[in-house]
Amino acid sequence: METLSTNIAHGGMQGVYSHASGATNTDMTFSVFVPPHAPGAALPVLWYLSGLTCTHANVTEKGEYRAACAEKGVIFIAPDTSPRGDEVADEDSYDFGKGAGFYLDASEAPWSRHYRMRSYIEEDLPALIADQFPMADMTRQGITGHSMGGHGALTIALRNPARFRSVSAFAPIVAPMQVPWGQKALPRYLGEDRETWRRYDACALIDDGARVPELLVDQGLADNFLADGQLRPELLEQACERAGIDLTLRRQPGYDHSYYFISTFMADHVAWHAERLK
Amino acid sequence: METLSTNIAHGGMQGVYSHASGATNTDMTFSVFVPPHAPGAALPVLWYLSGLTCTHANVTEKGEYRAACAEKGVIFIAPDTSPRGDEVADEDSYDFGKGAGFYLDASEAPWSRHYRMRSYIEEDLPALIADQFPMADMTRQGITGHSMGGHGALTIALRNPARFRSVSAFAPIVAPMQVPWGQKALPRYLGEDRETWRRYDACALIDDGARVPELLVDQGLADNFLADGQLRPELLEQACERAGIDLTLRRQPGYDHSYYFISTFMADHVAWHAERLK
Numbered sequence: 001m002e003t004l005s006t007n008i009a010h011g012g013m014q015g016v017y018s019h020a021s022g023a024t025n026t027d028m029t030f031s032v033f034v035p036p037h038a039p040g041a042a043l044p045v046l047w048y049l050s051g052l053t054c055t056h057a058n059v060t061e062k063g064e065y066r067a068a069c070a071e072k073g074v075i076f077i078a079p080d081t082s083p084r085g086d087e088v089a090d091e092d093s094y095d096f097g098k099g100a101g102f103y104l105d106a107s108e109a110p111w112s113r114h115y116r117m118r119s120y121i122e123e124d125l126p127a128l129i130a131d132q133f134p135m136a137d138m139t140r141q142g143i144t145g146h147s148m149g150g151h152g153a154l155t156i157a158l159r160n161p162a163r164f165r166s167v168s169a170f171a172p173i174v175a176p177m178q179v180p181w182g183q184k185a186l187p188r189y190l191g192e193d194r195e196t197w198r199r200y201d202a203c204a205l206i207d208d209g210a211r212v213p214e215l216l217v218d219q220g221l222a223d224n225f226l227a228d229g230q231l232r233p234e235l236l237e238q239a240c241e242r243a244g245i246d247l248t249l250r251r252q253p254g255y256d257h258s259y260y261f262i263s264t265f266m267a268d269h270v271a272w273h274a275e276r277l278k
Numbered sequence: 279m280e281t282l283s284t285n286i287a288h289g290g291m292q293g294v295y296s297h298a299s300g301a302t303n304t305d306m307t308f309s310v311f312v313p314p315h316a317p318g319a320a321l322p323v324l325w326y327l328s329g330l331t332c333t334h335a336n337v338t339e340k341g342e343y344r345a346a347c348a349e350k351g352v353i354f355i356a357p358d359t360s361p362r363g364d365e366v367a368d369e370d371s372y373d374f375g376k377g378a379g380f381y382l383d384a385s386e387a388p389w390s391r392h393y394r395m396r397s398y399i400e401e402d403l404p405a406l407i408a409d410q411f412p413m414a415d416m417t418r419q420g421i422t423g424h425s426m427g428g429h430g431a432l433t434i435a436l437r438n439p440a441r442f443r444s445v446s447a448f449a450p451i452v453a454p455m456q457v458p459w460g461q462k463a464l465p466r467y468l469g470e471d472r473e474t475w476r477r478y479d480a481c482a483l484i485d486d487g488a489r490v491p492e493l494l495v496d497q498g499l500a501d502n503f504l505a506d507g508q509l510r511p512e513l514l515e516q517a518c519e520r521a522g523i524d525l526t527l528r529r530q531p532g533y534d535h536s537y538y539f540i541s542t543f544m545a546d547h548v549a550w551h552a553e554r555l556k
Binding site for chain 1: 286
């Protein structure tokens with residue numbers, strides 16, 4: 001692991017790091033905020049998965065999580081959204097290829113060579129964190145994310161209920177099989193067999209029996225991607241109702257899809273996770 | 279005034295606006311956060327002047343002021359740091375020309391044509407704010423800033439004590455006549471007569487009799503520009519002691535010159551100003 005930068009902030013340490021990932025076969029960059037803590041302390045970990053076009057940097061700069069994480073004693077980890085590098089297949093599109101890894105392991109060429117963000121978030125990066133950040137208590141992990149990263153948080157948590165004690169999301173894609181973003185990305189990354197898509201669709205996972213104890217979701221009502229039918233929180237609502245999952249879905253009048261929305265409710269989410277990760 | 283963007287955030291409205299400035303003879307862009315408030319309310323105003331290389335966008339994205347301004351009911355205004363546009367004289371330098379207006383009215387060609395940031399902040403933009411934001415109570419203004427913008431905040435407040443009830447700064451340039459940044463910029467903008475420089479040097483203004491009731495300054499001790507001798511907070515300390523100005527200078531171990539530093543102490547500064555602007 002290479003340290004790219006460290007800055008003291010809110011009494012803790014905001015770092016940006018790089019490592020050679022065996023999952024993606026590329027170098028990957030991520031950020032970690034370690035709050036102020038006593039020597040030898042074991043701290044819970046909150047993962048934040050970012051949305052389309054983002055890197056680790058967007059939430060690190062604009063997310064306004066550090067004050068809350070410092071107050072609650074929570075480590076905050078922000079990975080990238082796709083493999084990077086000249087050798088990585090890409091196309092000129094904001095919602096497919098680089099910056100749009102959809103937190104899946106691609107099976108189709110040429111994407112299958114590097115687009116393995118599921119393995120990266122589920123196995124590779126947590127192993128590195130456990131090894132390099134001794135204050136991280138990997139028995140107490142929560143996960144959240146925004147938009148495509150909300151999709152990532154929901155699906156990864158639903159497939160790994162033993163790993164995460166708490167799950168939330170900001171304006172998540174809840175049913176990629178039923179919306180244009182997913183209908184573009186899933187067949188190209190995964191092939192035409194829709195059964196394989198279901199492992200990457202939160203609503204389908206729930207219908208197939210996956211469970212988490214509860215969910216917190218914030219959704220801005222002035223979100224243009226809500227209006228465009230990319231998010232469809234009502235589908236998550238219906239799936240949770242069918243499954244008996246305790247979903248708190250807060251529809252926030254006036255809020256859009258930007259970091260102005262995320263940063264407004266970030267402290268709420270950090271506190272919500274901290275309570276469950278105590 | 280043209281509205282470039284508006285986003286709901288922390289219950290208020292973060293806007294970015296543009297207008298044709300009579301002071302700089304250019305279009306100028308600035309941001310205003312209006313906190314949630316009752317209809318007809320009159321709200322205090324906090325000006326934030328940015329540092330070298332910045333525009334309004336840096337603090338707007340990274341400053342973490344909105345939660346505190348929403349809680350305290352304070353309007354937050356972030357202007358640009360220089361005139362902009364193809365017609366504006368410039369050179370390939372981070373600390374002179376565009377992004378480095380030093381909040382002065384230049385007297386020397388070619389800079390005198392557009393580099394009039396003093397008039398812009400002292401007269402032009404406040405008149406626009408008073409006209410366009412009826413909830414802004416212009417009898418209750420405070421000012422702060424970072425680095426070159428800390429210099430701007432201090433010098434503008436010292437020259438206009440009746441306008442500002444509260445003044446603070448983050449890692450300010452306190453004595454440009456005595457440090458490399460100022461010794462490069464002042465002669466080129468203002469000419470060789472050092473007497474004219476004194477109106478743009480906080481320590482010289484204090485020595486010449488300018489007064490504010492009190493000052494709050496935060497300075498990171500791991501700030502590379504502190505080590506380089508660009509900031510020299512001890513000179514402000516000495517000037518305030520000679521003048522009997524109540525300076526609270528907080529030296530913050532471990533903090534650097536970045537927005538990680540600024541955002542950490544921003545809520546403190548907003549609360550400090552809000553208390554004095556009640």
